[in-house]
Amino acid sequence: TVVTQPVLALPPSKSVTTMAINHDLAMRKVLDAEEHLKQQQEELQKRILDEQNEPLTLQQQENMSIKGSNARHLIMQKLMRKIESKxxxxxxxxxxxxxxxxxxxxxxxxxxxxxxxxxxxxxxxxxxxxxxxxxxxxxxxxxxxxxxxxxxxxx
The missing domain is CATH 3.30.70.330 (RRM (RNA recognition motif) domain)
Incomplete structure (x- = not known):
């Protein structure tokens, strides 16, 4: 009996091209997600630091959620700022x-x-x-x- 070793076959070049396209799509999705997250953080920063906004109602404050360390950091900065009194x-x-x-x-x-x-x-x-x-x-x-x-x- 003859025992043969399995041979590793390379995928056709069409599969390599498909893999490259899939990799590019995945990278684009990651970059889009990072850009979206960055935009959300900028919007949150603008909302938190905007001095013109009226104070939040108690219900709005209770329903507020803090996501990510950057948002927590921005809120802590706002809470720690000196309140000016007349x-x-x-x-x-x-x-x-x-x-x-x-x-x-x-x-x-x-x-x-x-x-x-x-x-x-x-x-x-x-x-x-x-x-x-x-x-x-x-x-x-x-x-x-x-x-x-x-x-x-x-x-």
Whole structure:
């Protein structure tokens, strides 16, 4: 008996051409998918970083999904940014017994050195149910017309 080894036959050249075309199609699909993903990430970045958008409703925030590390990174950057406020809170400036009619005007005059003062609110916060003046913390809220003016006053 004669035993023969199987012979490896090369596919006809037409099959090689078909394989090359299939490879090109697969590569094109991969590139298209990468481009689509890049476009999605850019759109997400624009939506997240767009300061003109109104705040999301609670329901929109609850239904929000975060896909991919880039999206998570962008959201974390937005959450970590410093929020600019137009309001400065003055605490421990005066005691409850020092609050009088002229205090509001004095504070407005002093704070106007830093910018346009919209309003001044003096709030007596009780720390207990007693009527003792020592249990009252005086908080003074000064609202400026712009956040940069409030920042100047803080510094």
């Amino acid at each position: 309001v400065v809170i003055l605490r421990n400036m005066v005691g409850a017994d020092e609050v009088d009619e002229s205090l509001q005007e004095e504070i407005q005059d002093e704070c106007s050195k830093f910018g346009l003062v919209e309003r001044v609110i003096i709030y007596n916060e009780k720390q207990s149910d007693d009527d003792d003046l020592n249990d009252i913390i005086v908080k003074i809220f000064v609202e400026f017309s712009q956040g940069s003016e409030a920042e100047k006053a803080r510094n």
